[in-house]
Amino acid sequence: MATLLQLVLDGPDRGGSLEMARQLADLVDAFELGPRLLQAEGPAFVNVLKGTVPDRPVACWAETEADAQALLEVGVEGLTAPASLSDEALSAIVFGCRQAGRRMLLDLSSVADPGAEQARFRRLKPDLVKIPVMVNLRGVMAELRDLEIPVAFSAGWSVAQVPWLLLYRPVALIAGSQVTAVPEPRRIVEAIRARMTVTPTMSHFY
Structure with missing residues (x-):
């Protein structure tokens, strides 16, 4: 299955976020609404975004x-929740997603050692885990290998790292400020897409 490219929209500017989604929809597979934008606009903004990019899935932070x-209830395709929440809170979110037939992604950016969370992952059974690239990725992937939980990569990866990240066969690369905070976001996304077509020359090395 091909790796997807997902873009997190999390600026306080409603109009700017919608315009960016409109401009990049042909290059991005899915969008995610981050916590700042959701706090400012509320769940109803999901339908506004869906009206702007009707053929792209929308996930949200919860x-x-x-x-x-x-x-x-407003029809998001998936939810991202931080691993810093209690097991009780995360279990409730996982259950809600299961009942609605939606995916739950567990964000590990708030966890000091993602590899040490294996027991929690077995209990919670998220559909995906979102791993920040700034951690010791090779070591974390080795520790998570036996869990057989699909992964997505986020936080701080660069265009040059894309072929290397694809060696791990992630479900998605999740981009944020490396796209949304630059003067020419389309040029960056085009460069990411070009790198995603590069065939890795190494096998798995985790």
């Missing part, structure tokens, strides 16, 4: 069961 329920 930190409480109430947030998750409100977002599932």
